[in-house]
Amino acid sequence: MKIITWNCNGIRARFPLIEKLIENENPDVIFLQETKIEDKIFPSKSFFDLGYNHLFFRGEKSYNGVACISRIPFDDSGYKNWSNLEDCRHIYIRFNELTINNFYVPAGGDIPDINNDKFKHKVSFLLEVESWLSKKPTQRKEILLGDLNIAPLPDDVWSHKQLLNVVSHTPQEVQLLDKILISGNFTDIVRKFYKVPEKVFSWWSYRSKDWKLSNRGRRLDHIWTTKEIVSQTKKVKILKEVRGWEKPSDHVPIIIEID
């Protein structure tokens, strides 16, 4: 089973690249974040035409939004609201005994201070996810993936020192993410395939003249699996080259193949 996660930053603006990604990789399931589209105008037919007949999505006008695009029928689907907001940052899908959660964690604004409402939202969101995961049984087949908007390791950013006080890499956020990983009994499967101290990024800002040359990236996008799935994982690949495609997202897709 080949699964892709991608913050596409606008499903309409990115549709040609989604088609190209499908053509190149032929995935079974695609999880998207930042679809930026209301449910009533979601391009379902376009995906049916590509052979993906099983869709589940939750979006709002202009912001946020997550989707699951699948060739394989799923047995259950749903979502949760976080921080008492209906801002479409989570869905889950279940294939038989395997549950997959697709998250779009709030970015957190520019100032890493609890008096900043956006940062406060990010922290409260993460605390709620942690509490939710801690109630799940330890042994289970589950994947958590998506844009978590945190680069936890020093080698997940271009400069650990220069980003220590930058939202996405502050010790406070990293601690919260670690807690969530442990509470959910997850493994950071991407780092099993891209070992420290290799620098690994999944996002490069639009605001640089040459993203590749300056290479000031961060690993904001993640795939976590429970222990039960670690040994079944055959391959993980970050599609860095997609950042260089025409009219790219600022994030790149990540692939996981499980047996």
Place this chain on the structure above:
DNA sequence: ATGGTAGCGAAGCTA
């Protein structure tokens, strides 16, 4: 310290 770019939707917010 500042400003750089992109999507959505039609000005300004969010990232």
